[in-house]
Amino acid sequence: MFNFAFNSLYEALYMNGHGLYVWSVVILVFISLLGFFIGYTVKIKKIKDKLNEPN
Amino acid sequence: MSIIWGLFFTPEDFVQGNSYRIIYLHVPASFLSQTLYLAMAISSVTYLIWRVKLAAYLIIAIAPIGAMTTFIALISGSIWGIPTWGTWWQWDARITSTLILFIMYLGLISLHNSFSNHEKADKLLSWLVIVGAANIPIIKKSVDWWSTLHQSASITLTDKPSIDPVMLYPLIGSIIGFFGLMICLVLLSSKYQILHREKNKSWVRDYV
Numbered sequence: 001m002f003n004f005a006f007n008s009l010y011e012a013l014y015m016n017g018h019g020l021y022v023w024s025v026v027i028l029v030f031i032s033l034l035g036f037f038i039g040y041t042v043k044i045k046k047i048k049d050k051l052n053e054p055n
Numbered sequence: 056m057s058i059i060w061g062l063f064f065t066p067e068d069f070v071q072g073n074s075y076r077i078i079y080l081h082v083p084a085s086f087l088s089q090t091l092y093l094a095m096a097i098s099s100v101t102y103l104i105w106r107v108k109l110a111a112y113l114i115i116a117i118a119p120i121g122a123m124t125t126f127i128a129l130i131s132g133s134i135w136g137i138p139t140w141g142t143w144w145q146w147d148a149r150i151t152s153t154l155i156l157f158i159m160y161l162g163l164i165s166l167h168n169s170f171s172n173h174e175k176a177d178k179l180l181s182w183l184v185i186v187g188a189a190n191i192p193i194i195k196k197s198v199d200w201w202s203t204l205h206q207s208a209s210i211t212l213t214d215k216p217s218i219d220p221v222m223l224y225p226l227i228g229s230i231i232g233f234f235g236l237m238i239c240l241v242l243l244s245s246k247y248q249i250l251h252r253e254k255n256k257s258w259v260r261d262y263v
Binding site for chain 1: 084137263
């Protein structure tokens with residue numbers, strides 16, 4: 001069940017010509033998730049900083 | 056972990072070749088796009104019946120995350136369509152109803168942002184979310200009700216999965232993993248909404 005499906009790293013990246021499609025989706029998902037995580041963390045930090053400001 | 060399992064440790068598909076590996080991102084994204092909308096609908100009902108403020112905050116906290124998962128589902132499906140169907144877009148029932156879901160998410164976010172009166176916005180948004188929930192069964196059943204280019208569901212509650220267990224287990228794992236990630240994102244987004252909406256309350260100042 002856990003046999004590596006490719007003979008080399010190049011094969012894993014190229015995926016018989018389908019690598020471009022697969023990896024572009026992986027990158028899209030990674031960037032979207034990371035963007036949202038960073039975005040919300042920054043927003044929360046900003047609002048906390050604003051609330052901590054002396055009036 | 057399951058995505059890595061699916062990408063590197065599952066065999067190549069006999070018909071689709073390696074492009075089928077997009078399934079480990081496309082299926083969890085589309086499953087969550089609908090699940091998140093259902094969560095919004097449940098929150099809307101909770102808000103309208105019991106006036107729970109937190110439920111209203113949850114609706115607008117989920118909406119951008121739902122839009123993101125729907126966007127991923129649409130784009131990954133389009134990319135998958137190029138090597139599999141020979142086209143990136145087809146106006147078939149499943150794809151069109153998912154596009155409608157994406158537009159609904161964007162519309163709800165824009166509508167909420169356009170109101171200065173939050174309470175009015177929450178009430179209107181809740182009703183719209185409930186009305187829009189009619190689209191979810193349409194998305195789910197579209198492949199059965201209409202003749203579509205999109206394949207029918209590989210995993211159902213009633214039938215045996217039409218996908219081989221070697222490919223199925225990492226798929227289930229990636230759905231669970233995505234679910235966990237989305238819960239973390241919804242919690243972060245809810246925290247922001249609570250801080251933003253309750254910023255003038257003394258308990259928020261005490262908390263911060």
